[in-house]
Amino acid sequence: MDKKNTWLSYSEEQKEELEVLCRDYRDFLDRGKTERECTDIAVEKAEAAGYRDLKKLRYEKTALKPGDKVYAELMGKTIALFNIGENPLEDGLQILGAHIDSPRLDIKQNPLYEQAELAYLDTHYYGGIKKYQWVTLPLAIHGVIVKTDGTTAEVCIGEDEDDPVFCVTDLLIHLAQEQMDKKASKVVEGENLDILVGSIPLKDTEKDAVKAAVLQILAEKYDMSEGDFQSAELEVVPAGRARDAGFDRSMILSYGQDDRVCAFTSLQAFLDVKSVKRTAVCLLVDKEEIGSVGATGMRSRFFENALAELMDSMGCFSDLRLRQCLQNSRMLSSDVNAAFDPLYESNFDKRNASYFGKGIVFCKFTGSRGKSGSNDANAEYFAYVRSILEKAGVAYQSAELGKVDVGGGGTIAYIMALYGMDVVDCGMAVLSMHAPWEVTSKSDIYEGYRAYKAFISVDD
Numbered sequence: 001m002d003k004k005n006t007w008l009s010y011s012e013e014q015k016e017e018l019e020v021l022c023r024d025y026r027d028f029l030d031r032g033k034t035e036r037e038c039t040d041i042a043v044e045k046a047e048a049a050g051y052r053d054l055k056k057l058r059y060e061k062t063a064l065k066p067g068d069k070v071y072a073e074l075m076g077k078t079i080a081l082f083n084i085g086e087n088p089l090e091d092g093l094q095i096l097g098a099h100i101d102s103p104r105l106d107i108k109q110n111p112l113y114e115q116a117e118l119a120y121l122d123t124h125y126y127g128g129i130k131k132y133q134w135v136t137l138p139l140a141i142h143g144v145i146v147k148t149d150g151t152t153a154e155v156c157i158g159e160d161e162d163d164p165v166f167c168v169t170d171l172l173i174h175l176a177q178e179q180m181d182k183k184a185s186k187v188v189e190g191e192n193l194d195i196l197v198g199s200i201p202l203k204d205t206e207k208d209a210v211k212a213a214v215l216q217i218l219a220e221k222y223d224m225s226e227g228d229f230q231s232a233e234l235e236v237v238p239a240g241r242a243r244d245a246g247f248d249r250s251m252i253l254s255y256g257q258d259d260r261v262c263a264f265t266s267l268q269a270f271l272d273v274k275s276v277k278r279t280a281v282c283l284l285v286d287k288e289e290i291g292s293v294g295a296t297g298m299r300s301r302f303f304e305n306a307l308a309e310l311m312d313s314m315g316c317f318s319d320l321r322l323r324q325c326l327q328n329s330r331m332l333s334s335d336v337n338a339a340f341d342p343l344y345e346s347n348f349d350k351r352n353a354s355y356f357g358k359g360i361v362f363c364k365f366t367g368s369r370g371k372s373g374s375n376d377a378n379a380e381y382f383a384y385v386r387s388i389l390e391k392a393g394v395a396y397q398s399a400e401l402g403k404v405d406v407g408g409g410g411t412i413a414y415i416m417a418l419y420g421m422d423v424v425d426c427g428m429a430v431l432s433m434h435a436p437w438e439v440t441s442k443s444d445i446y447e448g449y450r451a452y453k454a455f456i457s458v459d460d
Contacts, residue, residue, distance in 0.1 A: 005357040006395045006443045018446040026242040028264045029254045035077045035286045038100040049271045064313040072306035077286040077296040085276040090321045092328030094456045095281040096266040099288035102256040103127035105236035114211040119198035127289030131188040135170040140239035145232040158239040165239045166195040238436040257438040262334035262427045269452035280456040298412040326419035333413035337361040339429035352400045354429040356441040359395025360451045363425040375413035377424035392454035395447045
């Protein structure tokens with residue numbers, strides 16, 4: 001189907017709304033480069049909007065009722081927000097779900113070493129990356145250092161103008177004949193993605209003097225010993241701010257837009273809806289890029305446990321009601337899709353690709369090749385979602401992620417579908433997905449926000 005470019009339909013007022021939203025989105029990207037930072041922002045925004053911590057209410061033995069707004073977070077890496085509606089919980093929820101982790105380099109537990117009087121931190125890449133894209137970029141370190149006495153130090157080095165930055169080095173072209181003959185997957189090996197962190201030796205030190213000097217800096221700045229790397233979570237990400245892209249400023253260039261473009265718009269739309277009939281949920285989770293595993297991934301029982309606690313606080317918990325609530329729920333699994341790139345058009349089915357400026361993208365099934373690992377949304381539910389968007393005048397499109405024997409990708413949709421609830425994937429189109437710098441369309445961000453807001457505002 002031929003969809004019109006949304007930019008041609010906007011009024012001046014809508015363009016102003018779009019720019020305000022995208023300004024806030026750029027700020028979110030700058031402040032939230034890790035899952036911990038994104039969760040902190042979500043808590044900050046939620047509390048400013050009147051949401052209360054479900055954990056604190058438990059200790060206060062506070063009874064909840066329709067109209068109340070609460071949130072639950074786990075380990076500082078995942079969060080669920082609940083806007084309690086008028087309808088009984090067993091009638092189901094309207095859920096917006098997205099992930100807040102992105103591909104990156106993680107610092108190993110025994111990382112610091114010196115070679116040829118250069119100091120390095122050893123890394124292990126996280127998620128699907130093209131390793132060659134991560135060399136010779138300015139990089140920043142974000143994360144936490146937790147010491148054995150329980151104290152925690154937050155780390156953010158490389159984002160301020162006066163901060164030092166780090167990098168992964170590459171072989172100069174003059175010596176790279178053998179390297180250039182390798183497959184792209186082998187041009188840069190994973191074990192060579194170590195970041196350069198120092199070159200000045202510490203005086204009066206006989207062995208590993210540069211490493212010793214780096215340790216001295218860490219001790220002075222963070223009261224950190226070499227052993228403290230073992231209980232640290234340090235993530236290496238591209239340094240720099242999100243920027244408008246293009247002469248017309250119609251796009252945004254930034255790290256981490258998969259899937260923070262969906263996380264931000266879901267959260268903002270959720271908080272902007274004040275009252276609901278069906279209880280609304282915004283669920284932002286960790287670990288999607290590595291299979292949604294672990295305590296903070298979608299495969300964990302975090303969401304189920306938080307919902308059970310909510311129901312208990314309302315005096316309506318039973319195992320049967322919990323199961324009914326989950327099965328009767330509806331969800332938009334908000335994750336990005338690959339925007340059609342005319343420079344690589346042979347990898348796309350043009351009739352079933354997503355395009356910039358055509359609105360939020362629905363992907364009825366993901367997976368790879370023969371829909372392996374896919375949530376294949378049923379037609380009745382997809383029609384229901386379409387009816388909501390068309391009533392609200394939201395632009396949308398349908399797409400797959402690449403050609404049948406080429407594409408594939410996973411989301412959290414199939415996990416939530418295990419409860420029997422209706423789930424369909426939707427999100428914004430992205431160019432250069434999983435690269436250190438990704439590109440999105442401002443108009444698609446705006447339409448995504450409008451779509452999510454319409455979905456949780458239903459009055460049935």
